[in-house]
Amino acid sequence: MSMKIVAEHPGGADVLRAIDVEAGTPAKDEVLVRHTAIGVNFIDIYFRSGLYPWPVDKNLVLGSEAAGIIEAVGDGVSDFSIGDRVAYTIPNGAYAADRIVETRHLVALPDAVTDETAAASMLKGLTAHYLLHRSFRVEAGQTVLFHAAAGGVGLIAGQWLADKGVTAIGTAGGPEKCALARQNGYAHVIDYKNEDFVAQVQEITGGKGVDAVYDSVGKDTIAGSLKCLKTFGTLVNFGQSSGPALDFKLSDLAAGSFSVTRPVLFHFTADSAYLQTASKALFGMIEKGALKINVNQRFPLADAARAHRALETRKTTGSTILVP
Numbered sequence: 173m174s175m176k177i178v179a180e181h182p183g184g185a186d187v188l189r190a191i192d193v194e195a196g197t198p199a200k201d202e203v204l205v206r207h208t209a210i211g212v213n214f215i216d217i218y219f220r221s222g223l224y225p226w227p228v229d230k231n232l233v234l235g236s237e238a239a240g241i242i243e244a245v246g247d248g249v250s251d252f253s254i255g256d257r258v259a260y261t262i263p264n265g266a267y268a269a270d271r272i273v274e275t276r277h278l279v280a281l282p283d284a285v286t287d288e289t290a291a292a293s294m295l296k297g298l299t300a301h302y303l304l305h306r307s308f309r310v311e312a313g314q315t316v317l318f319h320a321a322a323g324g325v326g327l328i329a330g331q332w333l334a335d336k337g338v339t340a341i342g343t344a345g346g347p348e349k350c351a352l353a354r355q356n357g358y359a360h361v362i363d364y365k366n367e368d369f370v371a372q373v374q375e376i377t378g379g380k381g382v383d384a385v386y387d388s389v390g391k392d393t394i395a396g397s398l399k400c401l402k403t404f405g406t407l408v409n410f411g412q413s414s415g416p417a418l419d420f421k422l423s424d425l426a427a428g429s430f431s432v433t434r435p436v437l438f439h440f441t442a443d444s445a446y447l448q449t450a451s452k453a454l455f456g457m458i459e460k461g462a463l464k465i466n467v468n469q470r471f472p473l474a475d476a477a478r479a480h481r482a483l484e485t486r487k488t489t490g491s492t493i494l495v496p
């Protein structure tokens with residue numbers, strides 16, 4: 173039997189409960205992975221709350237990234253063997269002691285990357301990768317604004333931007349989070365709970381504005397983010413931790429001939445070649461010491477509800493892990 177954490181129906185953290193189900197046998201091109209570490213992400217909260225549509229009527233197994241060890245392989249599997257250490261990021265199904273995964277979603281873990289690091293960085297690190305290389309391709313010498321800089325994606329992005337020679341301005345809620353962001357690549361950090369981030373960005377850039385804003389906060393920040401862009405700048409909206417920005421209009425872009433994009437990681441990772449290339453780049457950054465993955469919260473898998481409450485009430489920094 174295999175323990176899984178499900179949301180019985182959309183709602184608050186109290187809809188999460190543990191159930192036992194048959195582990196199952198891998199079919200063609202599938203493997204059974206015993207999880208050693210599972211990542212917690214804001215997308216888990218969007219699914220749990222019902223903001224994102226459910227693929228099932230009830231008992232949705234949450235969780236979109238994990239690492240573990242292959243325990244069984246199905247027919248036709250040649251790239252992976254029993255005992256291999258692997259990780260993956262796909263929507264839902266990861267809050268479980270083990271699960272069956274199609275091999276096209278798997279990446280092999282190098283010795284230098286621990287299971288915990290992989291589970292803390294597959295979804296967040298590949299997100300940082302596509303944001304900086306695909307959504308708005310950053311170049312040395314540019315200046316960008318990155319909201320929620322002390323969060324899971326934020327701490328990875330800050331280090332990656334610094335490695336590329338980009339001046340990163342971060343926002344974070346409160347002095348401790350600001351200090352952490354500063355230690356993780358951000359040249360400037362604005363406490364947007366207590367300061368006007370638009371005025372601060374204008375001051376830092378001498379009134380010019382930034383080349384791009386990466387905004388995952390949504391409702392509370394989008395309008396201000398547009399005011400931080402230089403002419404022809406790009407707004408990358410990749411989340412809505414404070415709620416969806418419902419009053420955004422295309423005509424808002426006319427203020428500076430701005431571009432806007434609203435990307436989703438899984439559209440990029442559906443391409444196996446991209447998944448492997450981006451994972452290699454992510455692990456390469458970790459191996460060369462340019463990127464440290466901050467695992468700042470750990471909970472037993474059975475305590476997933478506690479992890480959710482911490483994340484959605486802004487109590488966490490960096491990555492959060494569930495341990496089966």
Ligand code: NDP
Binds near residue numbers: 299437
């Ligand atoms: P974080 O660790 O960044 O947590 C979210 C942070 O958002 C909080 O810690 C908080 O930081 C900030 N925040 C601001 N307002 C609120 C609010 N009202 N309620 C809660 N948090 C708020 O999460 P993740 O690293 O998991 O994800 C970061 C964002 O990126 C999320 O919005 C997520 O959905 C998005 N994302 C999108 C992907 C995509 O492909 N589109 C893929 C991965 C992530 P502070 O206290 O400093 O304000």
